Amino acid sequence: MTNRRLSIASSATALALAGFVATGIHGASLPALAKADANPVSSGRVQPDAPAGDVRVRAQFTQELPVFGNNLTNPASQQMIAVTGTQSRTAQQVTDTVPPRDAAYYSQLRSRLNWVPVRLGNTELKTPDMLSRLMLVQSAARRAGLAQVGLSFADVYGIINAETSWIPRVGASKDGTPNLGIAQFEPATAKALGLSNPQDPVESVHVMALHLKDAALWSARKLQGLKLSPAMYTAKLREGLSVYYNLSSKGRSQWNGLNTAKLPIETRRHISNAAQGAREAQTLEAEVREMRAQGRMEALNSPASGFLKTGG
Template identity: 55%
Template sequence: MKERIASHVASVHNVVMLAGLVAIGLTGSMGTLPAPTSDTLARRVHAGKVAEPQPQPQIAIATNPAAAAKSPFRMDLSYYEQLRSKLNWLPVRYAGSVLKTPDPESRLLLAQSAAQRAGLEEVGLSYRDVYGIINAETSWIPRMGASKDGTPNLGIAQFEPATARAVGLADPTDPVQAVHAAAVHLKDAAKWSARRIADLKLSPEQHAVKLREGVSIYYNLSTKGRNTWNGLNTAKLPVETRRHIANARVGAREAAELESQLQQVKARVGQPGMMTASFQGGRS
């Protein structure tokens, strides 16, 4: 019996790793390089070796108290520590350095928790959209970067300092906090996108597609760049932004496929379902 249990545990590990390899085939996000077509990364130059996510280099962002008070993002450190203890990290080679990336189950757990606590279902988004945006930004490899104008882009969600201040995020290099702050930012993005396409005659399916195009545009462009978009002229946007839209879409599909694979594995070996964000009661 013990041998059978050990065999089942090994099977879970092997198939979870297989799910990770499937993810490589989908986006390249767990291979030796991140997805090369990431629209945001195409506009950036990398700023040297990035420290592993554990321990984190502390890069303090002086937040704007007034702006932070209006943001639904909350610095719930005890929740983040509990969540962090459930994450597993895998080595990945990037730009000549060995960094770390969350394993497939940890990616899903982070994305689910962030989506739930931000209330993304209220604006027509889900954890798949969180997963997709992080995929488009960094392929889930926390790192430092910079825009062409020298503006730092920090951590797994590539927050610029000004955006981090606006959402109340003090340490963009902390992957757990950053993914949760990114979900809050996506909620604002979805509201903005919905307003931009409100006058278009769209089917529910077309509306969902356009809403997500706008989310990538909001995340990827400056205010001036965003405001050129009317819901119909996506093909005229910068190529980097169009790649961001495509990479986010691929990431969302990857999230759905990984969740299905992991649930099937757990069901076959008779283990409880995949970890979810429900371990500590919903949104703050």
């Protein structure tokens, strides 16, 4: 590993993961790798009390990780997903696919979350530490069956990174509609998806993973017939996740897979931030796997560490 990758083997990062914070730009005190402005503009939403700009306090990644969702890198997989996604599903049908709420399981996850302080402007909020984030997205991706559509935990992590930088709070759409919690669900969307409490990060992340499954099917339909290399298809499929999550039905309809540069700046920023977050998640998971192999997980000192999955 180079010294420019996230290295949780280092004592400084281990402390950050355990709950210490770093001092960010403009005096903002943020956890390691958290974004200073927490994406104040996302989905056309205006987040209250967020400073201007798009400054991140994070490790600088100079190495491109392997493209995630490797099962999308062959035409047969692309065709399978395209065929699977030919039938559009309504919000009620999505609700029907939600597995039975396992209250005991969710409660176990909540008990393992480790929250650390973060400053947003003059307000002190809370964010899950890095291992808690990884635990949540791994669980959500696994229970939603995201591998069936070529997605992984990294995609869940990336979209939340683009929405809130993992800082739960209330935002607002351009029309004033509130956007709630860590995944910024509008109340009507939350209700349609069967999400009982958008402010609960455990339930929100799991329901969001199911929402992304539909987003992947929608994106695959948009890409049908395009002559794309496997790597380009993988990238475009993920652009579609942000388009689906970030725009209204009318806005989504304008995207054809090739005109991303013409999308609103907020959506393009969402795509970029989601990709950055996904790379971050992949790097973090690799570092956790390495530490586990070396028998050094106890050094992380986080309740989530024993619940993490590695190697797949």
